[in-house]
Amino acid sequence: MSDTPYADGAAYVRGAFVPIADATIPVTDWGFTRSDAVYDVVHVFRGGFFRLGDHLDRFTRSMRARRLNPPEDRARMEAILHRCVALTGLSDSYVAMVALRGRPGVPGSRRPSDCVNHFVAYALPWIDVIPKDVQERGAHLWIASVPRVPDASVDPTVKNYQWSDLTTGLFEAHDHGFDTAILCDAEGHVTEGPGFNIFVVRDGAVITPDRGSLQGITRLSVLELCADLGIPATVAPIPRAVLEDEADEVFAATTAGGVMPVARIGRRILGNDRPGPISRRLREEYWRRHEAGWHRTPVRPLD
């Protein structure tokens, strides 16, 4: 496929399909200058979207929460996502959909409601949030000192680009030689990391935070797998001490990587410094079901 102009990625911007290198937004778009945008990311595995309907549902909820209303309806957005992937010819892909505030249609207006909202989408070659070799050995997670932005100020269930606290945590993690970071809120409850949900395994049961975090689609998939496999799973507050001192296993979950085992939390080494058995089992089952066509929507070929 390397002779197509879309091999590095295909995008939809301003109503047209373009190679990813030509996909841009104005420097004056409020989607940039006020981070006034919502997005979602769905992955394509061997020619099929995973849980496309769930991602579109969440994206719709995010747009509604921020009063973003681009002209494309849901069916049109879905068709655009299919076409972006098909143009690239990729069988594994990372597919983003974004709704931006745009710029005021009324010159000089400073009112968000005067802006002309627009929709951007693009398909890229698959990227793992945590590289594959790190996933095999188990990620090393740093508990960041920066507190997660409170839910009351910025709703974390509305998928957004306001990553400053997460980026601060990531810098801290890298400074200390760790792979990535996990943030706690000001009350000391575990929330999420840059681009992933977190799960703790304790006494054979799985827990994921009820606050400060996105309601991840992979998180939902893990909860479904737990139900199917007879592993007790709950969504509940997780005090920092549980993650730091009491967890038997820890794993992360994200669209761009699936179930990702963790081997170290700060200075603490979990399960002989390697992925734990429940994490491994969930990871294997997650990908085994992908191969079996779980929640799969085949990518529509180009006309």
Next chain:
Amino acid sequence: MSDTPYADGAAYVRGAFVPIADATIPVTDWGFTRSDAVYDVVHVFRGGFFRLGDHLDRFTRSMRARRLNPPEDRARMEAILHRCVALTGLSDSYVAMVALRGRPGVPGSRRPSDCVNHFVAYALPWIDVIPKDVQERGAHLWIASVPRVPDASVDPTVKNYQWSDLTTGLFEAHDHGFDTAILCDAEGHVTEGPGFNIFVVRDGAVITPDRGSLQGITRLSVLELCADLGIPATVAPIPRAVLEDEADEVFAATTAGGVMPVARIGRRILGNDRPGPISRRLREEYWRRHEAGWHRTPVRPLD
């Protein structure tokens, strides 16, 4: 000047000067997808920058705080700002400088430190944050129910685009028929509004918040004016009740508008529903000094 391609604005992106309509960033730039960018805005009044050095100082501090290091040094950035304005031919202008994270130079990396940072600047025709007629009658400010993001999570003195809480407040304000919003933090202290600092006048003395807000250059100018005019001024915590019930006058301060009197706070009407005497005096003095060349750096003509 309407025959120049730069009449609507001139920008510097990817090392070149372009008309504002051509100034774009990639949809995959982390400056957008993680709001990983800092910026500053300086204004040009009758052919001269106002406090250009102070804005460049703050921008430098912001870049350092977020570990952003674009290739242009300070002298080059300053020259670029001059040239952007000169290209437009505007005598009054709103001039932005932005440092963005960019994209990883190492393919597939998810590390901010692997990204190639870049610098964007642009000059636009002057825009008031609050329209001139609203400034004359006194703005109507809504006290938003959404709490400002805490300083510990996102440092408000590092000028950033993460406006979600401010935008939420702005929607609330407009829903209630108000001009703009002011946010309090979770502890009930007054912070700032979307794009402006706030000042309270009580018993002849001026107070501005010590927390939750940008250290505005116009705020600094107001504090200097107060010192010169013999008006007592302090930077201190302001409980919401002071703003809501005890203020004799309220005004906002911002680069894109200067000193902007407020006539109403929520349902409360201040000073017979018009700008108060100290607010008016400070506003007049602010612009009178502009005319006299206060803190002025003349825009360099094109070569």
